[in-house]
Amino acid sequence: MRFNLLTLFPEFFESPLSCALMGKAREQGVVDFNLVNPRDFAFNKHRSVDDRPYGGGPGMVMALDPLAHALRSLENPGRILLMSPRGRPLTQALARELAAAPAVTILCGRYEGIDERLLDLFPVELVSAGDFVLSGGESAAMCLVEAVARLVPGFMGKEESGEEESFSAGLLEYPQYTRPEVYEGLGVPDVLLGGDHARVAALRREQSLGQTLARRPDLLGEAPLTGPDRRFLAQKPRTLLGRALYVALVHGPVLNKKGHTVTVSLTNLDLHDIARISRTYGLAGFFAVTPLEDQQALARTLLDHWTLGAGGRANPDRAEALGKVRVAATLEEAVSQAREHAGQDPWVLATSARPDGGVTPGAVRETLRERPVLLALGTGSGLAPEALALTHGQLAPVRPFGAYNHLPVRAAFAILADRILGDIF
Ligand SMILES: C[S@@+](CC[C@H](N)C(=O)[O-])C[C@H]1O[C@@H](n2cnc3c(N)ncnc32)[C@H](O)[C@@H]1O
Incomplete structure (x- = not known):
């Protein structure tokens, strides 16, 4: 899968795109990255990429021309995404949707944002990393890249590890434990040590439901729940408010x-x-x-x-x-x-x-x-x-x-x- 990243700071991506699983997937050709700097497409005298906002106000706005040229230079842009706090929230469902595409282009905003007319010139989709404001779209883009890339076939060692995670079944993941069995007096649930797979699965399902109820009850409305899931949740104090x-x-x-x-x-x-x-x-x-x-x-x-x-x-x-x-x-x-x-x-x-x-x-x-x-x-x-x-x-x-x-x-x-x-x- 190809990721075109339009950014004024390509160096931002050097380390996160080269280390751990991402570096490996890149070497193996599972994913590849095309870093494009709009400054290279700024043909004005000072090669400037920003200007003052019409109507006044603080900060600068990214100008259209360098971005339009940069976008038009791409051979295979795929879906064009602009990282923005005004965008559709980045969710696992969106990551899954994007992972099925052969290419995406991600625009990273800086300053006060981008001249709005870019949305009239190109079919741009706005994507938000969350309800907060970052100084630039690069870290938001990196979250998106990571969430999408790990769903591309061949990225993860064991394919199924993506299926049990938070949000995959509409619920948060159950807690995980590893050795030692006891640490500073804290043990792990007995069932996990017993080797009975059915009991482990049942415990994990209940823990997953419990975590979701306690931390993100809003997810439960859409989660595919079974009769036993509902009966389990009905007993929880939180449901008895x-x-x-x-x-x-x-x-x-x-x-x-x-x-x-x-x-x-x-x-x-x-x-x-x-x-x-x-x-x-x-x-x-x-x-x-x-x-x-x-x-x-x-x-x-x-x-x-x-x-x-x-x-x-x-x-x-x-x-x-x-x-x-x-x-x-x-x-x-x-x-x-x-x-x-x-x-x-x-x-x-x-x-x-x-x-x-x-x-x-x-x-x-x-x-x-x-x-x-x-x-x-x-x-x-x-x-x-x-x-x-x-x-x-x-x-x-x-x-x-x-x-x-x-x-x-x-x-x-x-x-x-x-x-x-x-x-x-
Ligand atoms: C300082 S922000 C601009 C914020 C803008 N003036 C506003 O109030 O919505 C600069 C850039 O960071 C990126 N950005 C900031 N917060 C973001 C978020 N929550 N999700 C995605 N991108 C974000 C966007 O690309 C944005 O253009």
Whole structure:
């Protein structure tokens, strides 16, 4: 495979392209590198490759002409990649895709970047090494070269060593150990010493799942998991974060459309659906809050029917979900019941369609590791100031940038629950 590297600093690549497996693969002709310096194609008086940015601002910009000439000089450019923080993230999937190509050309930016019109002149694909800014594209290009080259057939001694690695099966790799068996009192898992290949494979699979859950739970959504994998993950404490999350559906005090503080009627639909969502996401509890005694009685009648009565007997799954619902007269009472249940003060967060809230689902997820959280959902036109006064912050709304933002409360809750807990199962 051919790599054309366009760089103002070809010397940067001398050592990494000559040592270890890369040097060997190069000698064997598995990969070859064509280093091209755009400065050699700068035909202006001072052979300069950069200029000041139009519109002002700090730094310099790489000019088009030397790059265009350098690119046009290539016999076999293949896919043209520009290393850039604005690019598609460099992943194992992209590395695999590129390793199947006979050639790639990698442009290494310097200064403040490259004149944007290069993207109009050539079919350039932007690739990022990560969400950080480097001084130049060379080290990013080197990451790409290394990730791609080692997948080219003949690069690695044992072909299968690429198949067991992190990301290959959508998961992070299991931990590795080597001699000595005990070091400073630390041993290695017994199974690895026993020679039973099936048990070793099972342990490694579990370790791989555990590592991914602990470090990169976002990968699990796309990983091809088996039934036993799912059952293993379901037992892990990290998947049980919902156990510290409470939700309160407040029917009063809330605002009506005119901005008056009122109490609205509870609905059968909200009770059922929020209870089922809460059960599905493993929440610790759901409080139906209404200060009206007749509404509290109505809620209890409904709940009794679906838990202890005929509804519950006919539909035990529904009974299980509705068994989580508690009726409270005020948000304050719901908070105090959550405190008693969790043995700790919950972080009480308002939810609203208004774009004032800044608490992110990620922040809630992090907090749940340490402390219970209670989400207060408002019915009507949202929580009244008296209810808001009991909250410690506000969760960011579901559609902060949309002009029309009128989700049913149970739909909003389902989305919020999934954003907070969904990506960890
Ligand atoms: C100082 S950076 C320019 C950063 C640019 N002004 C910006 O804010 O996006 C110079 C060059 O380094 C390379 N570079 C910097 N960070 C990178 C990253 N995360 N991934 C890939 N290339 C990167 C790019 O080639 C870029 O043109």
